[in-house]
Amino acid sequence: MNEHLIEVVGIGEDGWDGLSPAARQLVEGADLLVGGDRHLELVPDTGAERLAWPKPLAEAFETLDRRSAEGTVVVLATGNPLWYGVANMLVRRFGAERVRVRPNASAFDLACARLGWSEADVDTLTLHGRPPALIQTFIQPGARLLVLSAGQETPGQVAEILSRRGFGPSKLAVMEHLGGPRERIVAGTAESWDPGDLADLNVLAVHCRPGADAQVLSTVPGLPDDAYSHDGQLTKREVRAATLAALQPGPEQHLWDVGAGCGSVGIEWMRAARGATAVAVEPKTERVGMIADNALALGVPGLQIVAGRAPEELAGLDAPDAVFVGGGVHSGDILPACWQALKPGGRLVANAVTLAGEAALVAWHGEHGGELTRLQISRAEPIGPHHGWRPLMAVTQLKAVKPWA
Structure with missing residues (x-):
């Protein structure tokens, strides 16, 4: 022994x-x-x-x-x-x-037994010592959630979040002292939640049901542009989806979002894979607050935010599995610094809309290889009484994978 x-x-x-x-x-x-x-x-x-x-x-x-x-x-x-x-x-x-x-x-085993739920079909999370906003990512039509509460106030906080998202009809059940002589279950809906006093130690079960005004936000990259607060510095939905596909989010992997704007790429990276983490580096102070608000609203309050310019602010950050450069690619020192910090096998993705930025990506491609892609998106918009195609600015995208040796 x-x-x-x-x-x-x-x-x-x-x-x-x-x-x-x-x-x-x-x-x-x-x-x-x-x-x-x-x-x-x-x-x-x-x-x-x-x-x-x-x-x-x-x-x-x-x-x-x-x-x-x-x-x-x-x-x-x-x-x-x-x-x-x-x-x-x-x-x-x-x-x-x-x-x-x-x-x-476990409390989750007992909760499923009481509800007749299959654990294989349930998402589990804890809000003990964590912001209630973490539940935002899990709110999907039909989803069954089991939540370890931080205290008796947690079910009410979750009910409020559900109602704000238009999921007021969702069914809630608070289970206290499961498996013991004081076991109790209190049930209701998010929109009419008023359970009275609850035990601090409880498990909250949620069966998500959307109302007519529900805001449905998939964990698949490419959230609607209006899901974000922004000042126009936003990687547009279609380009964002292509960018995340190139970055390839994975469980427990870490992203640098350099020139983060409103933080959309880092946020959707974290939403896409369990345990994925990201740091958003943004030089403009007024955007830092927007990044924090967007991260909270979209269920990734753990997004790290660094206010400052790259590459100076990159020193000391945890080594990334992937890097996205959404701003400043024309600067001669950002891409080399990101490439050097990237782990072997990591992905570098950079987007450019200006001629100077495109020239920098073409030069990088000539030296290091990788893939160059031109993304041209057009959206149908009203033109008088009719609709016509209005093109967005073309985006040149570079993807390079760092060799293992």
């Missing part, structure tokens, strides 16, 4: 009675029992030393490291400790080889 092993035991509202014999044996044999006050109260006194989590939790990690070398350390955590639980922090700190998790039924 690994003498430095940290055992993590999932426990539910049913407490000691809900633990398996193997889990009980672990708890009974612990030299140090760690958990929140609520978790520690759920198990009988076994004679083990008890440690309630400090704030922040990381302050206890040194103790866990030392005591796991001296004896048996057991951590109690809610349900499945790897589903938005403390086990994730422990694995990141100590490595998977030192953390053994014995899960119980």
Whole structure:
């Protein structure tokens, strides 16, 4: 047995009675029992030393490291400790080889069981310690969501967001103390939500249903231009969709959006893939506020915003998996700086509408290769009593992939 092993035991509202014999044996044999006050109260006194989590939790990690070398350390955590639980922090700190998790039924498992929902068809997220705006990306017609609330105010905040988006008919169910003797479910709709007092620890279920005025915003790149607040510095919808296709968003990948304008490319990068991150670099102060407002409204409040000019402000940023240059391509130092910082296998995409910008992209293509594409979009618009095609400014797009070696 690994003498430095940290055992993590999932426990539910049913407490000691809900633990398996193997889990009980672990708890009974612990030299140090760690958990929140609520978790520690759920198990009988076994004679083990008890440690309630400090704030922040990381302050206890040194103790866990030392005591796991001296004896048996057991951590109690809610349900499945790897589903938005403390086990994730422990694995990141100590490595998977030192953390053994014995899960119980998670709050999401129990919620699906009560509602008759298939977990395979449900999107899950936590708003614990996170902005409620995160739910914006998940609001789609017919979507079923399970949300870990930050407190009793979370369901009301979500109901307000749904109603503002035109999803007032969406069905909500707040589930408290699932699996225990105090279990309770409170149901209603977003537009008429008034549940009274709720428990701080709750799971919110949402079945999204659009109303007649619903604003439906797909996670597929190419949101309508009017989804953004902007001053005209906006990568137009059709060009934006082609740009994101060239950038190829992927899970956990990081984007630099250089010359971000209103932030549309970085925002849609983050909406397109789970865990994708982005930093928007924008020199004009008045646009920085627009970027922040757009990120919040479109469900990616974690978008990092850097106010300043490239390439000076690029130093010290996390290395990108992809870079989009939407402004300043005619400058002789931005493309080289972005290319140098790009990870091997990363994608550099740059758009230009001016002759100077196009010349810079053609020169870059001549030296480094890649793909050059001319994007010409026309939209039908009223011309007197009729409609005709009105062309947008042509866009020259460069895509280059950095070699692996």
